[in-house]
Amino acid sequence: MNTLSYGLLSLLSKNSRTGYELMQHIQPFWPAKHSQIYPLLAQLEQKGCVEFVHVPQSDKPDKKVYSLTDTGLKALQEWIGMPTDAPATRDEFALKVYCIGLVSKAEAMKMLVEREDYYIKRKVHYTQSFEKLVKLSEKPLEELEMDEPLFGNYVLLRKALHKLDADLNWCEWMKSKLK
Amino acid sequence: MNTLSYGLLSLLSKNSRTGYELMQHIQPFWPAKHSQIYPLLAQLEQKGCVEFVHVPQSDKPDKKVYSLTDTGLKALQEWIGMPTDAPATRDEFALKVYCIGLVSKAEAMKMLVEREDYYIKRKVHYTQSFEKLVKLSEKPLEELEMDEPLFGNYVLLRKALHKLDADLNWCEWMKSKLK
DNA sequence: AGTTGCATGTAAGAGGTTACATGATTTC
DNA sequence: GAAATCATGTAACCTCTTACATGCAACT
Numbered sequence: 001m002n003t004l005s006y007g008l009l010s011l012l013s014k015n016s017r018t019g020y021e022l023m024q025h026i027q028p029f030w031p032a033k034h035s036q037i038y039p040l041l042a043q044l045e046q047k048g049c050v051e052f053v054h055v056p057q058s059d060k061p062d063k064k065v066y067s068l069t070d071t072g073l074k075a076l077q078e079w080i081g082m083p084t085d086a087p088a089t090r091d092e093f094a095l096k097v098y099c100i101g102l103v104s105k106a107e108a109m110k111m112l113v114e115r116e117d118y119y120i121k122r123k124v125h126y127t128q129s130f131e132k133l134v135k136l137s138e139k140p141l142e143e144l145e146m147d148e149p150l151f152g153n154y155v156l157l158r159k160a161l162h163k164l165d166a167d168l169n170w171c172e173w174m175k176s177k178l179k
Numbered sequence: 180m181n182t183l184s185y186g187l188l189s190l191l192s193k194n195s196r197t198g199y200e201l202m203q204h205i206q207p208f209w210p211a212k213h214s215q216i217y218p219l220l221a222q223l224e225q226k227g228c229v230e231f232v233h234v235p236q237s238d239k240p241d242k243k244v245y246s247l248t249d250t251g252l253k254a255l256q257e258w259i260g261m262p263t264d265a266p267a268t269r270d271e272f273a274l275k276v277y278c279i280g281l282v283s284k285a286e287a288m289k290m291l292v293e294r295e296d297y298y299i300k301r302k303v304h305y306t307q308s309f310e311k312l313v314k315l316s317e318k319p320l321e322e323l324e325m326d327e328p329l330f331g332n333y334v335l336l337r338k339a340l341h342k343l344d345a346d347l348n349w350c351e352w353m354k355s356k357l358k
Numbered sequence: 359a360g361t362t363g364c365a366t367g368t369a370a371g372a373g374g375t376t377a378c379a380t381g382a383t384t385t386c
Numbered sequence: 387g388a389a390a391t392c393a394t395g396t397a398a399c400c401t402c403t404t405a406c407a408t409g410c411a412a413c414t
Contacts, residue, residue, distance in 0.1 A: 092264045
């Protein structure tokens with residue numbers, strides 16, 4: 001069982017989901033394509049960690065809705081208690097910035113503006129997710145307790161937004177350096 | 180030529196280095212083991228992007244010091260102008276936080292403190308790198324221009340330190356939530 | 359008319375980790 | 387005495403991406 005498998009169980013511990021949905025929701029924490037997720041779900045099912053129901057649809061393709069089993073829940077809890085790997089970031093842009101002196105100021109500025117646009121789009125996306133969360137919750141998000149279903153969502157969104165602000169501030173600062 | 184190969188060229192554009200040193204210095208932007216880097220260096224050498232000199236050592240094992248060639252420099256400059264992939268982070272801890280309600284508050288707190296310790300160690304490390312940079316530079320770092328050799332180092336260290344502060348603040352905030 | 363989203367799956371190949379192999383010096 | 391650092395390299399294995407395959411509905 002690899003980390004991605006446990007990641008899928010983590011998501012399923014809150015909601016039953018299709019492979020397609022799991023693929024979409026796991027991206028911020030563990031980027032993965034559908035071609036990686038579908039075989040893992042089949043493996044998890046064979047191990048008894050998840051189960052699924054076929055849901056025929058008329059307008060869209062039929063789907064398989066997966067749920068966590070008791071076996072899966074136990075595996076998930078054990079995994080949480082195990083030592084956790086350090087986060088790993090692969091950032092092509094940082095590699096380019098390291099030797100940015102090799103191109104003109106204009107080209108460097110263009111790259112920075114593009115990356116800033118990317119971060120702004122991310123921020124808009126996360127801000128919308130945040131607003132959806134606010135509407136979904138019966139109580140103010142700050143009052144959510146650890147054992148409530150939206151807690152994980154809330155604290156991870158905050159984490160992502162704070163990091164994005166750090167990145168955006170850095171972009172602004174870099175742009176001022178290139179003028 | 181993959182991203183890691185260009186990353187190696189990026190580092191070599193500033194200093195001639197051994198495979199071992201390249202492996203150490205590329206970690207923050209593109210984690211890689213020596214077993215991945217040595218074969219890539221051999222490939223880069225065959226393509227004429229890098230060259231090396233054997234340096235025998237008595238106390239330590241002999242080493243190969245690699246340098247960027249003109250061919251390598253041109254390849255590097257072309258790559259900088261190409262579209263840049265979005266950064267990808269894989270964070271096992273975030274997956275666990277998502278379903279943190281499955282364990283006790285005490286266990287959750289233990290995990291957070293461990294992760295905070297990790298971030299603090301990273302911060303100490305980067306702060307030391309920053310101080311080394313200050314000593315290495317003849318002028319105040321804020322006055323460094325884009326085309327100066329230490330510029331890339333400086334701006335990336337600032338980026339890393341700001342993001343670490345965001346992570347540390349989040350840890351503090353999380354700890355207060357769990358009390 | 360072409361792209362995007364929904365929805366599943368497989369196969370080939372590239373990228374990345376772990377383990378094996380060697381060996382001296384320094385630090386705990 | 388054991389572990390870490392320096393230093394290189396290969397082989398086996400696992401992980402991840404890209405491409406192929408299908409098909410309808412909605413939007414541009």
